[in-house]
Amino acid sequence: MDHGGLAARFEGASFTLVSIRWLTPLFLLASLLITFILSPSIARGWSEDDFANRPLYAYPMPGPRSDIIGSLTTYKIRKGDTLLDVGRWYGLSAKEVSDANNHLDWWAPPVGKEIILPTEHILPEGPRVGIVLNIPEMRLYYFYPPPTPVHRHGKLKAVSFSRRPASVVYTFPVGLGRFDWKTPVGAWTVVAKTKDPTWVVPDDIYQEHLERDGEADHVIPGGDPDNPLGHYRLSLSLPEYALHGTNVPWGVGMNVSHGCVRLYPEDIERLYSKVKIGTPGRFVYQPIKFGWRDENLYVEVHDDLYARYPGLWNYAQHEVQRLGLEDQVDMGKLERAVELRAGIPTYVMPGPEPGGGLATASLATPAPVQVAGSSASATGAGSALTDRDSASPVNSDNSGAALPARVVSHDDGAD
Numbered sequence: 001m002d003h004g005g006l007a008a009r010f011e012g013a014s015f016t017l018v019s020i021r022w023l024t025p026l027f028l029l030a031s032l033l034i035t036f037i038l039s040p041s042i043a044r045g046w047s048e049d050d051f052a053n054r055p056l057y058a059y060p061m062p063g064p065r066s067d068i069i070g071s072l073t074t075y076k077i078r079k080g081d082t083l084l085d086v087g088r089w090y091g092l093s094a095k096e097v098s099d100a101n102n103h104l105d106w107w108a109p110p111v112g113k114e115i116i117l118p119t120e121h122i123l124p125e126g127p128r129v130g131i132v133l134n135i136p137e138m139r140l141y142y143f144y145p146p147p148t149p150v151h152r153h154g155k156l157k158a159v160s161f162s163r164r165p166a167s168v169v170y171t172f173p174v175g176l177g178r179f180d181w182k183t184p185v186g187a188w189t190v191v192a193k194t195k196d197p198t199w200v201v202p203d204d205i206y207q208e209h210l211e212r213d214g215e216a217d218h219v220i221p222g223g224d225p226d227n228p229l230g231h232y233r234l235s236l237s238l239p240e241y242a243l244h245g246t247n248v249p250w251g252v253g254m255n256v257s258h259g260c261v262r263l264y265p266e267d268i269e270r271l272y273s274k275v276k277i278g279t280p281g282r283f284v285y286q287p288i289k290f291g292w293r294d295e296n297l298y299v300e301v302h303d304d305l306y307a308r309y310p311g312l313w314n315y316a317q318h319e320v321q322r323l324g325l326e327d328q329v330d331m332g333k334l335e336r337a338v339e340l341r342a343g344i345p346t347y348v349m350p351g352p353e354p355g356g357g358l359a360t361a362s363l364a365t366p367a368p369v370q371v372a373g374s375s376a377s378a379t380g381a382g383s384a385l386t387d388r389d390s391a392s393p394v395n396s397d398n399s400g401a402a403l404p405a406r407v408v409s410h411d412d413g414a415d
Contacts, residue, residue, distance in 0.1 A: 046085040051249075054089055056270050058144070058168035062123070067291030068298060068345055069169055073117040077109045084250050088264060090117050093138065093173040093253020099302075099343045118344045121171060122291030122300040124284050128166060131190075131243075131281035133261060134289075135176060135183055136302040137343070138253055140243075140261070142170040142271060146279045172271065174243075175251040175262035182306050183261065183283060184238070190279045192235040193272060196222030197244070230265055232272040236281070244268060255305060288316050288338070290323060291345065296354055297328050298345035301337050313338050 059069035075086060083094040083106045094106045100118040109115065121141075124134045129147060133140045143166035177183040198220070220227045230245020243261045245268040246252065252264050263271065285308060289300045301312070309315040316338050320329050330350045337346045347353035 046080075046089070051088055051264070052266050054091075054266065056170070057091060058170055059121075060168055061128070061143075061166055062293075065295075066293050067123050068120065068293045069123060069171070070120040072344060073119045074114050075117050077111055077113045077115060079111050081109060081111075082107050083109060086115075086117075087173075087253070088249065090119060091172065091267075092117060092119070093175075094250070095138070095253040096173060096343055099341060102340075102342075116344065118342075120345055122289040122298060122345050123169070124286050124289060126282065126284060128169075130279050131275070133174065133183075133281070133283050134302075135185070135283060135285045136287035136305045137289075137300075138174050138176055138255075138302075138305070140172045140174050140263070140271075142172075142275070144168050144170055144274060146276070170271070170274075172263050172267040173252050175246065175253060176255045176305070177260070178255050183241075185283050185285050186238055187280070187282045188236040188238040188241070189281065190234050190275055190277055191237050192233075193275070193277060194222075194233045194235065195272075196231055197227075197229045197233040198222045228262075230262075230268060232268045234268075234272060234275060238283075243271070287312060288319055290319065290325065290348075293345075296347060297325065297349050299329075299334060299337050299348045300343060300345050301341045302343050303341055312341075 062069060073090065075090070077086075083097045083104065086092075087094045087097040096118050097115065098104045098106055101115045104113075104115065121139070123141065124132050124137075126132065128141075128143050131140060131142050131146075145164060145166065147164060222229075223231065225247060228247055229242075230247060233242050233244040235242045241260055243263065245265045246262040249264055251262055285306075287302045287304045287309070291298050291300070299316075301316070304312050304315070313335060316334055317331075320326060320331075320334070329348050333346070333348045337348065340346075
């Protein structure tokens with residue numbers, strides 16, 4: 001046996017291992033630098049400035065025989081996209097986009113895949129007045145202009161409002177309370193507006209943070225990056241509840257709060273500027289919504305977020321009976337919609353859907369450009385119009401027919 005040759009080979013191997021041990025960190029560092037430079041999601045797109053300046057859309061109010069606003073939109077996934085960024089740019093949550101696309105991966109959707117953006121909604125059942133938040137849908141609807149409180153001799157009458165009808169609807173995704181801190185059902189009014197609110201931490205939350213982290217603050221100043229209220233808060237007559245921003249935008253579309261309602265920072269800023277003190281609102285719980293578009297019936301199904309019903313299919317059948325739709329609904333289609341829980345309006349009448357199914361609407365503003373040669377698509381029939389004055393929307397006939405799916409609405413000033 002050639003021990004000398006074997007020793008030489010081991011010496012060479014030892015030198016190689018030592019070299020690799022020193023070179024590996026360099027290769028990792030170089031790889032990170034290349035990723036940082038070339039990655040479109042880090043280097044060129046989806047910045048907080050993009051989101052802060054994305055367009056605000058208003059949906060024209062549907063006609064008296066219609067309950068559906070907007071139209072579905074399609075988008076082609078590009079390198080570096082996540083559903084959190086794509087959803088936020090189009091006024092959606094990552095959960096909504098994922099649910100609409102067979103529970104697509106939030107963080108690594110396939111590049112080149114064309115997905116549906118659920119920019120079409122059945123309005124919640126009930127009065128279309130003020131602010132309505134559907135808890136299972138995790139979506140807020142603001143009917144604008146809202147009824148305004150009537151003053152008599154300089155004093156506000158708490159239950160008296162003008163009957164001015166809403167012209168458009170603004171809608172925003174929200175984050176809600178955890179299962180053990182459920183956002184409650186109920187009616188309320190907006191009682192106060194605060195910019196850069198201080199967060200006085202409730203004792204039960206303080207104790208929870210103390211047990212989890214080993215330390216906690218009793219007070220977090222307004223404007224502090226760690227303040228979970230964000231920069232704007234609308235306080236409600238419902239004790240201890242509010243609509244506010246967040247310092248963790250990915251929490252929108254999730255039930256992670258202690259009961260309050262979180263909006264994207266850009267959404268709460270717009271809502272704050274438009275909502276007046278005294279505006280009425282409701283939290284409702286409607287995991288299944290039926291709605292008409294002219295003579296065509298649709299259903300929109302969401303998760304039973306707080307497990308209020310023993311079974312969503314049983315609840316769906318109950319709703320069909322309650323609404324007197326037994327002769328209108330194809331129960332097989334309804335059962336399939338309940339199984340999918342895609343969160344998009346689905347045609348449930350017997351026979352084929354009029355118009356052949358998916359109809360999409362163009363959006364006024366494309367997603368931020370991320371890398372040369374890549375493309376996003378927002379395709380379909382009709383194009384959105386620009387509305388320079390959100391108090392005077394373009395849908396003058398209020399018929400809901402042949403109107404744009406969404407209207408770009410430039411913000412009003414704060415009150």
